[in-house]
Each structure stands twice: as C-alpha cells, then as structure tokens.
Amino acid sequence: MRSNLRRGAMIGLVVAAAACQSPHVGPITAVVPDSLAIRRDIFYLASDALGGRLTGTPGNDSAAAYIARRYAALGLQPMSNGYLQRFVARPATRGKAPPSVPTQNVFALLPGRDPALRGQYIVIGAHFDHLGTSIEGAMDPEAKGAVRRGADDNASGTAAVLELARLLAAAPTRRSIIFANFSGEEEGLLGSAYFVEHSPVPIDSIDAMLNFDMVGRLKNDRLIVYGVATAKELPALLDSANAPVGLRLTAQGDGFGASDQSSFYAKDLPVLHFFTDLHDDYHRASDVPEHINAAGEARVVTVAERVAREIGDRPGRLTFTRAVAAAPVGATREGSDVYLGSIPDMAGDDTPGLKLTGVRAGSPADVGGLKAGDVIVEFDSKPVTDLFEYSNALYAHKPGDEVGIVILRAGQRLTLHVTLGKRGS
Numbered sequence: 001m002r003s004n005l006r007r008g009a010m011i012g013l014v015v016a017a018a019a020c021q022s023p024h025v026g027p028i029t030a031v032v033p034d035s036l037a038i039r040r041d042i043f044y045l046a047s048d049a050l051g052g053r054l055t056g057t058p059g060n061d062s063a064a065a066y067i068a069r070r071y072a073a074l075g076l077q078p079m080s081n082g083y084l085q086r087f088v089a090r091p092a093t094r095g096k097a098p099p100s101v102p103t104q105n106v107f108a109l110l111p112g113r114d115p116a117l118r119g120q121y122i123v124i125g126a127h128f129d130h131l132g133t134s135i136e137g138a139m140d141p142e143a144k145g146a147v148r149r150g151a152d153d154n155a156s157g158t159a160a161v162l163e164l165a166r167l168l169a170a171a172p173t174r175r176s177i178i179f180a181n182f183s184g185e186e187e188g189l190l191g192s193a194y195f196v197e198h199s200p201v202p203i204d205s206i207d208a209m210l211n212f213d214m215v216g217r218l219k220n221d222r223l224i225v226y227g228v229a230t231a232k233e234l235p236a237l238l239d240s241a242n243a244p245v246g247l248r249l250t251a252q253g254d255g256f257g258a259s260d261q262s263s264f265y266a267k268d269l270p271v272l273h274f275f276t277d278l279h280d281d282y283h284r285a286s287d288v289p290e291h292i293n294a295a296g297e298a299r300v301v302t303v304a305e306r307v308a309r310e311i312g313d314r315p316g317r318l319t320f321t322r323a324v325a326a327a328p329v330g331a332t333r334e335g336s337d338v339y340l341g342s343i344p345d346m347a348g349d350d351t352p353g354l355k356l357t358g359v360r361a362g363s364p365a366d367v368g369g370l371k372a373g374d375v376i377v378e379f380d381s382k383p384v385t386d387l388f389e390y391s392n393a394l395y396a397h398k399p400g401d402e403v404g405i406v407i408l409r410a411g412q413r414l415t416l417h418v419t420l421g422k423r424g425s
C-alpha cells in the first residue's frame with residue numbers, strides 16, 4: 001500500500017509538471033505551487049527527529065524555529081519581537097503531563113500593495129503541533145510509545161501555508177496577509193484561541209481566515225471546504241477559484257469545526273477550512289509522509305491561492321454571515337447525551353447508507369465491532385440512507401440502550417449488537 005501510494009504521487013508529479021509546460025494548460029500565476037517543496041517540508045516536519053511535535057516538547061519548538069526561518073528566507077516581516085508568539089498552554093486533556101507548558105505560535109506579515117487596503121488582513125493559518133508519543137487523542141492507544149508523526153495532521157497544512165507564503169510574496173495582494181502557525185491545536189485549539197485574544201492587528205481588521213488542516217490526502221480529486229456559509233460571497237468565490245483547477249468540491253457548513261478556524265469564527269470573522277477528508281491513518285502512528293499526495297496538495301494550494309487573491313484584491317470586504325444553526329434532526333436530539341463514537345465520512349459519496357471513516361478507540365462503536373469502511377444501512381430496525389436518518393435513529397435512544405446495527409462490510413450484510421454510551425464519559 002505504501003509503495004503504491006508513493007508511486008501514485010510520483011506519477012502525479014510528472015503529470016503536473018507536464019501540464020505546466022503544455023502550451024494549452026498555462027500556469028495560472030507566474031509562480032506555481034511546487035509539490036517537491038511541499039513534500040520536503042512534510043518529510044522534515046513529520047520526521048522522527050521532531051518526535052511528533054507534541055506541544056511543549058523540543059520537537060514542537062524545532063518545528064516552530066523551522067517555520068520562522070522559512071518566513072525570514074522569504075523576506076516576510078516579523079510583527080512582534082521576532083516571528084514567535086510565546087504563550088503558556090494549559091492542555092486540559094493531557095493525562096500525566098504538567099498542567100501547563102510553554103510553547104509558541106509563529107506568524108509573519110506580507111504587507112498589502114495597496115496603501116488604502118493595507119490595513120485589512122487575511123490570516124492564512126494551520127496548526128503545526130501533533131500528538132508526539134502521547135496516547136491522548138490517539139486512535140491507536142494500544143501502540144504505546146509509538147511516535148505519531150502527523151504527516152497529514154498537520155505537517156500537510158503547515159507545508160500548504162509555507163507554499164502559499166512563497167506564492168503570495170511573489171506578487172502581493174492589495175490587502176495584507178498574516179501567515180500564522182498555531183501550537184496546541186490538538187489539545188483544544190489553544191494556539192489559535194491565544195492568537196485571537198492577542199492578535200497583532202485589531203481583530204475586526206481581519207477580513208477572513210483560511211485554515212488548512214489535513215490537506216495532504218487528496219483522493220479522487222475530492223476537496224472539502226467548510227465554512228462557506230460564513231460570508232455571503234464565499235460560495236461563488238470558491239466555485240470560480242476552483243474552476244480552472246477542476247477539483248470535485250464539497251463546500252458546506254458554518255465556521256465551527258474541529259480545527260482553528262473555530263477560534264476566528266467565534267470572533268465573527270468569515271472562515272474557510274480546507275480539508276482532504278479523514279482516513280484510516282488519522283491520529284495513528286501510520287500517518288506518515290510516505291502516504292502524502294504532494295501533487296494533489298499542490299492543486300489544493302492553487303485553489304487556495306486563487307481564493308486568497310480574490311479576497312485580498314476585491315474592493316470591498318466580505319459580508320460576514322452567522323450561519324443559521326442546522327435544524328435539529330430529531331425530536332429528542334437536543335439535550336441527548338447518547339454516544340456511539342463512529343466517525344462518518346464527511347464528504348459522503350452516492351451510496352445509500354452511512355459510511356464510516358473510522359471509530360473512536362474504546363468507544364461503543366469500537367467495542368461493538370464497527371470498523372472503518374463499514375456502511376451503516378439500518379439502526380435499530382430503522383433504515384439509514386444518510387447522516388440525517390442515522391442521527392434521527394441514534395438520538396431516539398438513550399445511553400445504555402442496546403441496538404442492532406446492520407452494516408455492509410466487503411459486500412456482506414452483518415448485524416452488530418452495540419450498547420450505546422454516554423457522551424463525555
């Protein structure tokens with residue numbers, strides 16, 4: 001599997017290189033994304049030497065220093081005392097570790113070229129921390145002592161931000177851009193929460209935040225972008241940015257999600273989260289650089305660069321919209337604390353049922369035998385064709401109920417008996 005993926009990535013590189021030289025498919029800007037640079041950054045950040053970049057460890061600090069050196073080499077400006085924003089993280093989730101650890105965000109400024117718009121900013125960000133050897137949050141807690149290197153989560157997003165910094169520095173937009181790399185994300189969005197509370201510019205001068213978390217596994221050309229409902233202009237803007245790149249775009253949702261864009265959306269700012277979907281290696285020691293699709297990530301970067309240029313050059317600001325909360329999908333859903341622990345495939349595909357990209361380790365789903373790749377087609381005798389029917393069926397229950405879940409696994413129809421759990425326990 002590993003060598004096949006590598007070969008696939010290499011073929012992709014060759015095709016991308018050929019496309020750039022073709023007279024019919026000209027480059028979109030003078031400087032085009034460099035998938036080799038993306039690959040090199042990911043291989044370094046996710047190397048054993050950095051030990052998985054857990055917040056507060058030397059490997060995390062080394063990653064921050066590497067990012068800062070890259071900004072210096074690009075000629076980007078420090079905004080405070082150097083490129084580092086030091087803060088003390090208080091990881092609520094970490095078992096035996098000390099209650100607080102010193103760490104740092106990294107950020108740098110690319111001034112806008114228009115004096116009239118230079119005082120407005122786009123933040124282009126990604127977290128660079130990961131799990132290290134901690135089993136908190138790991139999907140493979142049985143692998144004690146293993147280094148979880150977080151190549152996709154989130155060396156890939158870090159590499160995307162560095163590549164965007166290079167591309168945008170070559171031809172700045174009218175607005176200014178802040179490139180920001182957050183620590184402490186895995187332990188509760190700590191770095192981005194600190195950033196928005198100690199922003200180097202007035203928070204309301206930020207026009208949008210573009211977040212990159214897990215963008216290294218482009219598969220079947222499918223790119224997910226969350227947050228399009230946070231500004232009126234974003235859906236059309238995203239479509240036109242993607243048009244010449246031609247990815248299969250799934251754009252949806254408000255600005256709350258399990259990554260750093262949430263910290264900015266909570267400040268009433270338009271946000272987007274670029275994402276190439278969950279996979280079997282998520283939060284496992286197997287999230288290694290060899291599985292990265294660097295050529296695919298370069299295409300995601302092209303879309304993102306076009307989005308950044310569109311927002312950065314438009315005469316007016318985006319119109320923030322607080323997305324209407326999703327309608328409750330079941331009468332008893334509100335206040336329910338029933339918990340299964342399955343991880344649905346966010347982008348979905350066209351097959352009826354609810355496909356899982358994984359299950360949380362030790363969750364009722366895990367204990368009950370559900371696995372990544374399973375498709376739930378029936379829940380407690382109720383048919384399930386999509387996420388909404390599944391939610392309705394789930395939230396009709398309470399913790400402790402035993403339910404029959406019918407799944408399709410490798411073409412076989414199986415019934416599993418699962419005892420539902422309680423959220424937060």
Ligand SMILES: [Zn+2]
Nearest residue numbers: 153154186283
């Ligand atoms: Zn993560």
